[in-house]
Amino acid sequence: xxxxxxxxxxxxxxxxxxxxxxxxxxxxxxxxxxxxxxxxxxxxxxxxxxxxxxxxxxxxxxxxxxxxxxxxxxxxxxxxxxxxxxxxxxxxxxxxxxxxxxxxxxxxxxxxxxxxxxxxxxxxxxxxxxxxxxxxxxxxxxxxxxxxxxxxxxxxxxxxxxxxxxxxxxxxxxxxxxxxxxxxxxxxxxxxxxxxxxxxxxxxxxxxxxxxxxxxxxxxxxxxxxxxxxxxxxxxxxxxxxxxxxxxxxxxx
Numbered sequence: 464x465x466x467x468x469x470x471x472x473x474x475x476x477x478x479x480x481x482x483x484x485x486x487x488x489x490x491x492x493x494x495x496x497x498x499x500x501x502x503x504x505x506x507x508x509x510x511x512x513x514x515x516x517x518x519x520x521x522x523x524x525x526x527x528x529x530x531x532x533x534x535x536x537x538x539x540x541x542x543x544x545x546x547x548x549x550x551x552x553x554x555x556x557x558x559x560x561x562x563x564x565x566x567x568x569x570x571x572x573x574x575x576x577x578x579x580x581x582x583x584x585x586x587x588x589x590x591x592x593x594x595x596x597x598x599x600x601x602x603x604x605x606x607x608x609x610x611x612x613x614x615x616x617x618x619x620x621x622x623x624x625x626x627x628x629x630x631x632x633x634x635x636x637x638x639x640x641x642x643x644x645x646x647x648x649x650x651x652x653x654x655x656x657x658x659x660x661x662x663x664x665x666x667x668x669x670x671x672x673x674x675x676x677x678x679x680x681x682x683x684x685x686x687x688x689x690x691x692x693x694x695x696x697x698x699x700x701x702x703x704x705x706x707x708x709x710x711x712x713x714x715x716x
Contacts, residue, residue, distance in 0.1 A: 466710070467502060467503055467504035467710075468502075468503050468504065468525035468526060468706060468709035468710040469503075469504050469506055469523065469524045469525050469526075469709075470498050470503040470504065470505050470506065470524065470525065470526050470527070470528055470706065470709060471506055471508055471520055471521065471524035471526070471527045471528070472490065472494055472495060472498065472505045472506065472507055472508060472527075472528045472530060473508045473527075473528070473529050473530050473532075473559075473563065473566070473583065474488035474489060474490040474507055474508060474510060474530070475488060475489045475490060475530075475531075475532040475533065475556065475559070476488055476510055476532075476556045476558050476559045486558075488507070488510050490507060490530065491530075491689070493689040493690055493692075494528065494530050494580075494689050495507075496689070496692075497688070497689040497692055497699075497702045498528065498702060498706065500692070500699070500702070501699070501702035501703045501705070501706040501707075502703075502706050502707075502710070503526075503702075503706040503709060503710075505528075506524065508520060508562075508566070510558070510559070510562065511562060512558065512561050512562045512565070514565055517562060517565050517566055517569055518569050518572075518573075521566065521569040521570060521573050521575055522573060524575065525575070525576070525709040525710065526575055526576035526577065526578070526680070526705065526706070526708065526709030527566065527570055527575055527576070527577045527578075528577070528578045528579075528580070528583070528705070529563065529566075529577065529578070529579040529580065529582070529583025529584075529586060529587065529683075530580050530581070530582065530583055531580055531581030531582045531583065531644075531687060532556055532559065532581075532582040533553070533554045533555060533556045533559075533582070534552040534553055534554065534555055534556075534582075534647055535552075535555075535556075535560055535582070535585060535586060535589055535595060535647075536552065536555045536557055536560050537549045537552050537595070537597055539560050539564075539589055540589045540593070540594045540595060541594055544597070548597050548598070548601065548602075549597065551597050551598035551601055551646075552597050552598070552647070560586075563586050563590065564586075564589075564590045567586070567587060567590035567591070568590070570678070571677065571678065574677075574678055574679065574713075575678070575679070576678060576679045576680035576681070576705060576708040576709045577678065577680065577681055577682075577683075578680070578682055578683070578701070578702075578705040579682070579683030579684070580683070580684055580686075580687060580688065580689065581644070581645060581684075581685060581686070581687055583683060584649070584669075584670065584683035584684055584685050585647060585648070585649060585685075587653075587656075587670070587683050588649045588652065588653045588656060588670065588683075589653075590653075591653035591654070591655050591656060592653045592654060592655075593649060593650065593651050593652050593653030593656065594649075594650040594651040595647050595648065595649060595650045596647055596648045596649070596650045596666075597647060598646055598647065599645075599646050599647065599648055599666065600646065603648075603664060603665070603666070605664060606664045606666075607620055607643070607662055607663065607664045607666070608643075609643045609644075609645055609646065609648070609662075609666065610643070610644060610645060610646045611642065611643050611644060612644055614642065615642055615644045615687070615690060616642065616690040616691065617642060617694075618640030618641055618642055618691065618694065619640075619641070619642055619643050620640070620641065620643060620662055620663070621638050621639065621640050621641070621662070621663075622638065622639055622640075622641055622660045622661060622662050622668040622669070622686075623637065623638055623660065623661055623662075623663075624636070624637050624638060624639060624659060624660045624669070625657075625659040625660070628659035628660070628669070628671055629659070629671050629675070629681075629682055630659050630660055630669050630671070630682060630684075631659075633682075633697075633700050633701060633704045634697040634700055634701070635697075636697065639660070639697055641668065641684075641685075641686035641691075642686050642687050642690055642691060643662075643685075643686060644687065645685060648666045648667060648685060649666075649667040649670065649685075652667065652670070654673075655672055655673055655674070655677070656670045656671070656672065656673065657670065657671055657672070657673050658670055659671050660684075666685065667685065668684065668685045668686060669682065669683065669684045669685065670682075670683045671683075679708050679711065679713060680704070680705055680708035680709070682701070682705070684701070688701045688702070689702075
């Protein structure tokens, strides 16, 4: 690839005093390493709520990768949630909730490829009008243990994949073993989305657009493929296909 496509990568946000004396951002190198290995040039999003700056960042990028992080504030998608349930959410990233919603709107406005991972999977659903399961152990009977922080870089359970999905096409299989480090998940699915992979307890493990023509590439996953790229080709292929879509020439709109 002679020209590496520019991939805008979202970071976590941290309040002042957590790591720096000021508000700051942080990001695992595994995300950017996976993008570079796939032929992309990662650029870290500057964590601004300015609509003008967000629009320009998206305009200059060839694609956007929305990464993992802390919980989304339940008030973003359900202002009438039971207070006891809402307390199950946290830590929160309130500023990130704001700029990621604006970012999603720009992705669709400017028709840019997007790949969402973990929180990125959840935020895409929220930004498009869906809701979240606030706490899987509280709300999902007979749930799997999805919060395997002790094995964050190991596959811990399988997911079943829809035969007609982009995900199945990319990895060439109807199932995939994935890692799992979350306690929240997609609840009510946003109208533009379809769930294309599920764990045995019904948790939405991947989502795609009902109308794929809306964007050049769209895929969100609940698991963390950037932590599994050395475990098999399927995980690397997710980044390869995303970056290839970002590199593909597109007519202006």
